[in-house]
């Protein structure tokens with residue numbers, strides 16, 4: 001059994017949000033990648049589809065695959081302009097939370113990250129700023145959005161999530177003092 005420490009959120013970087021897991025599998029297992037299977041464990045279009053078995057490590061983010069589960073929502077590009085954008089439908093948002101809750105029930109210590117939050121910290125200041133993103137994937141701040149599902153003592157990688165978290169703890173301190 002693999003020990004699961006991280007849950008990674010990806011987008012498929014497509015204009016459409018209705019592409020199936022079997023289509024993505026075809027992309028991943030043919031030229032130029034030629035992987036043995038689809039890279040992700042779960043694909044979310046208008047449903048949750050299963051990809052690679054969870055007991056096999058994903059092709060998710062270099063240096064992080066051994067202990068990761070990879071989820072991909074279908075979309076991530078503006079249908080007209082083709083630019084990186086959070087194109088999640090309300091249904092996809094709902095299914096992402098549903099799946100994260102299920103996984104967290106099984107792997108309570110797992111932290112949740114967007115693919116871009118795993119970019120190298122080029123200036124070594126302990127946070128991943130926008131300019132350090134290698135990719136825009138998944139085109140939203142997963143660490144901020146899923147903060148409530150993170151384990152105790154979670155240290156966000158993304159600069160945005162670190163800011164939200166420090167504001168929250170300041171607020172909590174303020175409450176303690178006024179009580």
Ligand SMILES: [Zn+2]
Pocket residue numbers: 009010011115137138
């Ligand atoms: Zn990705």
